[in-house]
Amino acid sequence: MSGARLEIIERNCKGCSICVEFCPKNVLEMDVFLVTVPRPEDCIKCMQCELLCPDFAIKVHDE
Ligand code: SF4
Numbered sequence: 001m002s003g004a005r006l007e008i009i010e011r012n013c014k015g016c017s018i019c020v021e022f023c024p025k026n027v028l029e030m031d032v033f034l035v036t037v038p039r040p041e042d043c044i045k046c047m048q049c050e051l052l053c054p055d056f057a058i059k060v061h062d063e
């Protein structure tokens with residue numbers, strides 16, 4: 001089974017787009033200054049977004 005629930009802690013997201021740039025599966029997109037998750041079904045749970053976010057604003061839930 002693929003896909004994950006990606007939690008965005010909106011008050012923490014600074015819109016830096018690091019997570020978008022490093023996601024290997026193009027799961028994430030920027031909506032101006034906030035990251036969005038248009039393709040959660042493509043997430044392979046590599047954790048890069050959560051590990052690289054400087055503001056702890058994105059979490060990958062394994063479910
Ligand atoms: S890396 Fe973090 S702060 Fe930057 S856009 Fe992604 S969720 Fe927001």
Ligand code: SF4
Pocket residue numbers: 004006022023024025026027028042043044045046047048049050060
């Ligand atoms: S866990 Fe990996 S594949 Fe999933 S959204 Fe984050 S960077 Fe992309």
